[in-house]
Amino acid sequence: MARTQSRHHAPDELVTGPGPQLSRRVALIAAITPFVVIATDLLVAVLAGPGLRWLSMLAAAPALAAARYGPRSVIAFGAVSLAIGVTLGMRPGSPSVDDQAFVLAALAVITVASALLSALRQRRERELIAVRSVAEAAQQAILAPVPERVGSLRIAVRYSAAAAEASIGGDLYGVVLTPFGPRAIMADVRGKGLPAVSTAALVLGVFREAAHDEPDLLRVVDRVENSLRRNLGSDDFVTAVLVGFPSPDRLHIANCGHVPPLLVHRQVVTVVEPESTVPPLGLLELSEARPVLVSVAFEEGDQLLLYTDGVTEARNHQGVFFPLPERLQQHLTADFTGTLDALHARLLDHNGGRLNDDAALLLIQRAAP
Incomplete structure (x- = not known):
């Protein structure tokens, strides 16, 4: 498949x-x-x-x-x-x-x-x-296949839904080319099934529109937050990380309660932590904390891995969580897609071949011009 x-x-x-x-x-x-x-x-x-x-x-x-x-x-x-x-x-x-x-x-x-x-x-x-x-069909309409190349970026995706019988889940991702450079989103909707898919469609629709309209990545976050506030229930929320590439050698990250991305710089994996803890989208109004842009150098050959907590919370039969940073470091290869293939295979092996939660991996690399 x-x-x-x-x-x-x-x-x-x-x-x-x-x-x-x-x-x-x-x-x-x-x-x-x-x-x-x-x-x-x-x-x-x-x-x-x-x-x-x-x-x-x-x-x-x-x-x-x-x-x-x-x-x-x-x-x-x-x-x-x-x-x-x-x-x-x-x-x-x-x-x-x-x-x-x-x-x-x-x-x-x-x-x-x-x-x-x-x-x-x-x-x-x-x-x-x-x-x-x-x-x-609904999944393909929402999570449209991302292109292999977006501007100067190479893209690879692996996605697994926990509800494999329905082939549908609550994780979402997207990459768009805008007048302000490529922009990407990785998010995890609370819950599963059709309600989660409906929310995922809403988030991706607002993101794709706002990403083309707003020069400031934080304004894109505000647009998504405002839409979710009007349409979600009081107990619903979406963890998300938005990434912008305003110039070829730099990226901006806005994290709203999501697991932190992993940056591969000169073959060394580091965790890109947010400057402060921010609630998920849909709950920002309940806190005074606001998302802050984290600016990171992104040189030729560098990679950024976005993922959902279904990856890091996958357990083996001994109850041990999947060590994503260590596994990514082990499987860094010259073959860009080979790295993600090996990482995904190790994830499935760690969890006995079947995940208990939706899991998405989005790997972005700055390619040569």
Whole structure:
């Protein structure tokens, strides 16, 4: 599910740990189990001789097939089981016809019931596919793939939604080229699902418009804050970090309650902490603290990593948080996108292949002219 051009991946493509491997293994077992059951019944019938015990075991084949195959295939498994039962029931010493008829009738009933369950399962699967298609369309409309190049910057993104079944989450990012230089945002909406997506769409819409209109990056923050104040509930908020590149060799950062970015300068990773603690967007009016621009030198080859707390709060089976600065330092390579690929792979390995929270990584590098 990787698309190298935009460096934006759908959530189900990103999860490549043991979880998907286990699912494929379970699907394979479910596919071959009905065949194994029929073969085992035949072997038992030949070795054990005439009787009803092995005949009743044949009902397991269509029942198990309902978990993997469609109604027609389930009926086919049932028909094969019935044919085997009738054929083996003709051997000398077999139970009476009345006894066999009762067991074979039960097998037929189980086959019909299994076929109905299979049809219901397929219907639910089609509904889930339709829901996921709508969710993915909404996700793509909001988190449009960022270009590989914005002005003098190279961009790479990796995104994983915790609600992988819906392919949708509450993290958001965006990069736009404005008359005042490239500008970027990384934010995390409180909550998940459709309410979070609605808020994410609002934040990105206001950011993209204000970023083109406002020369001052702090005015962009104010525009987003004012919009959220009018539209969010009292308990809702959005942590965000906004970055501006007013000149090729310098960047400005405004942090509103978000995890601090990581700066890679001359192959050394440092945390860009805000000058003061500022509440998230939507709650700024509750505090006297206001966001302050942090100005940082950004030389050719330097990189800036924006991310959400789903990355740093990912835990392994021992409860240890993912050490993002250390891992970034370890995986710095000459290949810009290779760094992010390796970092994302280590994140999934650390958390057992499946994240418990939405996680986004946005890596920005000042490239050569």
